Amino acid sequence: MSKFEQIYQLTQHLFAQRTIRDPASEFELFKPESIDDAFAVQQQMIELSGNTVTGWKCLVPLDNGQLIFAPIIATAVNQQACCAIIASQKGDEAVGLIEPEIAFVLGQDFDANQEYSIEKIDSGIRATHMALELIQGRFSADYSASYFEKLADGLSNQGLYLGPEIDKALAYQASKVNITVSHQDEVRSFNGIHPCELPQNPVYWLVNYLTSKGISLKKGQAIITGSYCGVIKVPMDTLVKFQYQGLGEMQLKFIMQHELA
Template sequence: MVRVEPEIAFELAHDLPARDEPYSHAEIDAAITGARLALEVLGCRYAAPEHASLPELLADHMFNAGLVLGPRIASPDAAPANMAITLSVDGAEVEQHAGIHPNGHAKAGLYWLANFLREQGLGLTAGQHVITGSYAGYLDVPANRDVELAYGDLGILKVRFSFR
């Protein structure tokens, strides 16, 4: 099994460098060139992650093991606060979730990140993709099978995971 989180990835068209004044939502929106359906792939390097401390989990990238970028959506503004997430395996629907973005707004995490990094003297760069939270928590999907995730009316991400 592979553990994934269905998310939206926002792609930046230009840099949002460190600076003194906070970025407005409009400035951050202007830096976005597009958005894609995405899956955050989860994994942990600890044998018993439930016993790991928060600093250890942070060092492990909070379970992030990878990112699958799927098809572009019509507009970054099309990413809704809620949408159905439907999981199908080998063409058969196996799960449906009433997907709700954890921040209530798909771009909220990007707005926060741009200003958090700015405060640290860091920034975001053109070409980066930023994911902002799962619409359905985590889902366990099988390896070596055709997996499709439908993101409401936004589109379908198709993937097949295999282990070497």
């Protein structure tokens, strides 16, 4: 079997896990062994989904050489009162898994095989928004997935909630943001710190990395660049309020996505 056929089989398997009630993204027939393998799977996943790319998740390259990037291939939920999510099931309890982030929405295309300055990228960002990355663990709990397997699988992304627009100048200064998550009588506060110092830093890297790989970024795509406080569990069917101190707030309810097999 050729490498292309192996990658396609893995892509089909991983794509199917996104809508299975008890996903298991581990795949014994072929395991990606490089960033190029994982990248090829991601690109085939986009084609298999039939969706346009809503956006990208990313960080700046890690000190150990790992690259953190993945396409967001689900339709973005944009400022709706309810957000359908594939919940994490722990016994009888279902919870949503989310990460509070800032999204950078592109106001222009960035063409493949071009290199862009920081100034050009800044001018091409149309707006900044409060955002929640929707998280879905798709490997079995007792399986230790490799970095390349996780990268191929989309780094646990299941979608994006694009919240209210926030002031771009303030977003660019948001190295630290105190975040409050409240629902019913429970209030949780986090001293949020961006993992890449400033939230726009990964955007500069991602644009030029993707264009160097022959990928164009499109006007309207949203780029999220890392959680201020890791993964947060939120209740289902309950109004949840998110406050980013000095930036904005939003309220929404997470409901169960009913497309699982």
